[in-house]
Amino acid sequence: xxxxxxxxxxxxxxxSTVGPTVEPDExxxxxxxxxxxxxxxxxxxxxAVDFGGVARAEPLAVMRPGGAGDVARLVRAAYRSARWFPxxxxxxxxxxxxxxxxxxxxxxxxxxxxxxxxxxxxxxPSTGEYYVDVWGGDLWVDVLNWTLANGGLAPKSWTDYLxxxxxxxxxxAGVSGQAFHHGPQISNVYxxxxxxGKGELTTCSEEQNxxxxxxxxxxxxxxxxxxxxxxALETAPHRVRWIRVLYSDFAAFTxxxxxxxxxxxxxxxxxxxYVEGFVIVDExxxxxWRSSFFSPKNPVKMSSVHANAGLxxxxxxxxxxxxxxxxxxxxVVEALLGQLGYMPAxxxxxxxxxxxxxxxxxxxxxxxxAKGLWAVPHPWLNLFVPASRIADFDRGVFRGILGxxxxxxxxxxxxxxxxxxxxxxVVTPHEDTFYLVAFLRSALPDxxxxxxxxxxxxxQNKKILEFCDDAGIEIKQYLPDHRSRAEWARHFGPKWxxxxxxxxxxxxxxxxxxxxxxxxxxxIL
Ligand code: FAD
Numbered sequence: 007x008x009x010x011x012x013x014x015x016x017x018x019x020x021x022s023t024v025g026p027t028v029e030p031d032e033x034x035x036x037x038x039x040x041x042x043x044x045x046x047x048x049x050x051x052x053x054a055v056d057f058g059g060v061a062r063a064e065p066l067a068v069m070r071p072g073g074a075g076d077v078a079r080l081v082r083a084a085y086r087s088a089r090w091f092p093x094x095x096x097x098x099x100x101x102x103x104x105x106x107x108x109x110x111x112x113x114x115x116x117x118x119x120x121x122x123x124x125x126x127x128x129x130x131p132s133t134g135e136y137y138v139d140v141w142g143g144d145l146w147v148d149v150l151n152w153t154l155a156n157g158g159l160a161p162k163s164w165t166d167y168l169x170x171x172x173x174x175x176x177x178x179a180g181v182s183g184q185a186f187h188h189g190p191q192i193s194n195v196y197x198x199x200x201x202x203g204k205g206e207l208t209t210c211s212e213e214q215n216x217x218x219x220x221x222x223x224x225x226x227x228x229x230x231x232x233x234x235x236x237x238a239l240e241t242a243p244h245r246v247r248w249i250r251v252l253y254s255d256f257a258a259f260t261x262x263x264x265x266x267x268x269x270x271x272x273x274x275x276x277x278x279x280y281v282e283g284f285v286i287v288d289e290x291x292x293x294x295w296r297s298s299f300f301s302p303k304n305p306v307k308m309s310s311v312h313a314n315a316g317l318x319x320x321x322x323x324x325x326x327x328x329x330x331x332x333x334x335x336x337x338v339v340e341a342l343l344g345q346l347g348y349m350p351a352x353x354x355x356x357x358x359x360x361x362x363x364x365x366x367x368x369x370x371x372x373x374x375x376a377k378g379l380w381a382v383p384h385p386w387l388n389l390f391v392p393a394s395r396i397a398d399f400d401r402g403v404f405r406g407i408l409g410x411x412x413x414x415x416x417x418x419x420x421x422x423x424x425x426x427x428x429x430x431x432v433v434t435p436h437e438d439t440f441y442l443v444a445f446l447r448s449a450l451p452d453x454x455x456x457x458x459x460x461x462x463x464x465x466q467n468k469k470i471l472e473f474c475d476d477a478g479i480e481i482k483q484y485l486p487d488h489r490s491r492a493e494w495a496r497h498f499g500p501k502w503x504x505x506x507x508x509x510x511x512x513x514x515x516x517x518x519x520x521x522x523x524x525x526x527x528x529x530i531l
Pocket of ligand 1: 056057094095096097098099100101102105106107116142143164165166167170171172173174175177178179180181182226227228230231232233485519522
């Protein structure tokens with residue numbers, strides 16, 4: 007073991023912090039960069055788990071890179087060595103199925119790796135847009151704070167939660183209520199620096215090394231490690247009018263959601279800036295981590311909206327505005343709401359600074375942390391469902407399999423497929439409109455309630471997938487979790503051949519992000 011680690015350190019030429027297995031004076035170290043390899047048991051243990059709290063795989067070591075050069079040296083060493091080892095980038099470890107783990111290999115801890123200062127946002131005369139270059143491990147919340155402080159700018163497309171890394175969300179897609187208009191985060195990137203599975207640090211964009219660029223976006227970490235991303239920016243609005251309305255009729259709910267996302271090309275005063283929604287299965291909504299909106303000051307009780315249908319659907323929208331438009335915001339919102347068929351007297355409105363809206367889930371996180379309910383198992387299931395089958399999905403899943411307990415938020419909102427670039431690695435249903443349905447559930451093993459157990463929720467997830475299969479609903483998993491090559495081939499569908507070609511070109515030894523379980527892991531040292 008000690009010999010193996012020594013070898014690892016020597017081939018990487020990195021400085022190290024060590025645990026008990028290797029004496030410092032045993033090591034022939036060439037501090038070629040600022041990165042550190044750590045065998046510290048607490049760091050190794052932290053890199054062996056993720057937000058899901060279910061998967062577990064111990065790496066041999068954790069690397070904290072000082073820059074892209076360190077990442078390239080590590081991957082090159084792994085690639086060239088006869089005794090190659092898995093390497094996984096880890097952003098903030100917020101995957102739920104072990105995607106960022108590297109059993110017996112090295113986890114590159116990107117989110118704590120940055121040392122150099124960030125470049126300032128800049129203007130591109132060719133696109134007429136602002137952009138910022140950020141480190142692949144930067145958290146979106148830090149990108150936001152940086153761009154706001156330097157020109158009052160902000161990225162255009164978001165996730166609901168900002169404590170995720172740029173590389174982590176770009177490896178999937180990065181979706182939220184802005185996606186219907188701006189597309190997912192992967193549609194809002196101009197250029198990347200990527201360390202491929204051969205250890206080559208390569209700049210790529212639509213024009214330059216485009217196969218790598220498109221492959222890495224939504225590429226589940228399979229083709230390279232993103233060390234720099236050039237992110238599209240816009241002038242940040244000051245404030246947000248945030249509105250929720252309720253439906254008991256699913257058809258009316260989805261008709262209105264689809265109407266709103268069809269307005270993506272309309273003048274900004276004639277469309278909302280964000281469209282999401284969620285299913286209210288039980289009054290547990292009041293206590294869940296996305297419910298900050300329905301605060302004691304703004305309470306929602308099922309009885310208050312006279313719902314006897316059991317299920318309610320909540321449509322959620324925002325309109326951004328600046329102080330200069332404060333006088334007209336009521337009128338603009340009213341005109342937009344006038345097109346919708348929600349339940350009378352079910353409009354809940356709040357108004358807040360743009361940053362507070364973007365960072366809304368973090369506040370809920372703090373509350374859950376205080377109650378010890380954040381670090382619990384999260385058997386999440388995220389699906390893209392074709393719009394033509396969403397009513398069948400409602401009947402079979404929301405009104406069928408779920409029963410009357412949600413155990414966490416269930417998001418549902420449509421997106422426009424033409425805002426997604428088919429050349430990227432991500433897979434979606436083929437229809438022009440498809441829904442994200444996200445079961446963001448927490449297991450509470452000690453609650454004494456069997457419907458809150460990990461086993462029960464995992465079984466339900468399985469049933470949901472089987473139901474879709476049996477009913478011929480051609481869903482795609484988002485943040486996919488498949489464990490056999492056949493399942494992955496089915497997931498990628500017509501994109502599987504291209505996936506394999508890109509893998510052979512950019513990570514021929516299949517060393518990267520082995521926690522995704524797509525191709526057989528390499529033989530370990
Ligand atoms: P990790 O879990 O660390 O890594 C995920 C995968 O990306 C791994 O395979 C890893 O190897 C790879 N990877 C990480 N960094 C890099 C890099 N620099 N280069 C190449 N590959 C890399 N997703 C949404 O789209 N919308 C949401 O609204 C949303 N909300 C969320 C809210 C919460 C509370 C949580 C926990 C997750 C949410 N997610 C959402 C899911 C999230 O986007 C993904 O799980 C994402 O991968 C997490 O980012 P991370 O930095 O923690 O990645």
